[in-house]
Amino acid sequence: MSSVSRNQDKIKDDALPVETREKAPNAPTPSEVDDYLCSKLLHPNYGKDLNFKKGIERANENNIPKIQISPLQGQFLSILIKSINAERVLEIGTLAGYSTSFISRALPSNGQIDTLEKSELHSKIAKENFLESDLFPFPNLHLGLGLNLLKKLNLPEEGPYDLIFIDANKDQIKDYFIESLRLLRKGGIIIVDNAIRRGKILPSSKDDPTIDVEGLRDLYDWIENDNGKTVLTSGIQTVGEKSWDGFIIATKLI
Numbered sequence: 001m002s003s004v005s006r007n008q009d010k011i012k013d014d015a016l017p018v019e020t021r022e023k024a025p026n027a028p029t030p031s032e033v034d035d036y037l038c039s040k041l042l043h044p045n046y047g048k049d050l051n052f053k054k055g056i057e058r059a060n061e062n063n064i065p066k067i068q069i070s071p072l073q074g075q076f077l078s079i080l081i082k083s084i085n086a087e088r089v090l091e092i093g094t095l096a097g098y099s100t101s102f103i104s105r106a107l108p109s110n111g112q113i114d115t116l117e118k119s120e121l122h123s124k125i126a127k128e129n130f131l132e133s134d135l136f137p138f139p140n141l142h143l144g145l146g147l148n149l150l151k152k153l154n155l156p157e158e159g160p161y162d163l164i165f166i167d168a169n170k171d172q173i174k175d176y177f178i179e180s181l182r183l184l185r186k187g188g189i190i191i192v193d194n195a196i197r198r199g200k201i202l203p204s205s206k207d208d209p210t211i212d213v214e215g216l217r218d219l220y221d222w223i224e225n226d227n228g229k230t231v232l233t234s235g236i237q238t239v240g241e242k243s244w245d246g247f248i249i250a251t252k253l254i
């Protein structure tokens, strides 16, 4: 077994609850369950779209990190967008446009998707992927540092955003969240990805906090201090092919 696959297995094991690991070493791993769910649930125009898959291959060929959301998470975003009848979505962190593709696909043809990315290479590959997938509405890709772009961003002419997906650097996540609240409609949704980080967000975690973990703790503190005035928020832990992580989901109350 190569060291890469050994590491991958370790990550899968770590994503299992400790009781399961100890009592049932042959229990299916969360990744195997993800594979099953994908085989049953992926939709031909979303997670099973061959152009979306080609987009990931193009990203891999260009050595772009494999840190996009999973297809099941992509379909979760699409479901949220459809269920709230979102017309305008903002994304912070495009990478090669995989999540952007799920967002665009779920929007009506008169919808709008703005996506912010700091890397020229990621932006270039993302645009190629958008063209290949024939996305409509075509995503507006804004190249630059997320916070600078956000501060300059005005509300779309038709009104505020209905949903904002925050999936970039975590050290500025509190500021991304606050700026997002300015741009979001009442009742709109914010999703913050990678918000659990295998439990390292806990102040009692034995690991020294990275700047990403410190950024997330700042956001959790901000939400605690808001005390329900501005947002109603939940945190959902996830396992699966992306190991143990999760997301914050919030709706704007005022």
Ligand SMILES: C[S@@+](CC[C@H](N)C(=O)[O-])C[C@H]1O[C@@H](n2cnc3c(N)ncnc32)[C@H](O)[C@@H]1O
Residues within 6 Å of the ligand: 067, 068, 069, 092, 093, 094, 095, 096, 097, 098, 099, 100, 116, 117, 118, 119, 122, 144, 145, 146, 147, 167, 168, 169
């Ligand atoms: C986790 S990836 C986004 C994955 C993407 N949402 C998907 O699921 O397909 C994070 C992206 O944020 C970008 N990024 C990191 N720091 C940034 C910043 N300060 N401003 C804008 N983009 C940033 C990275 O270049 C990377 O492409």
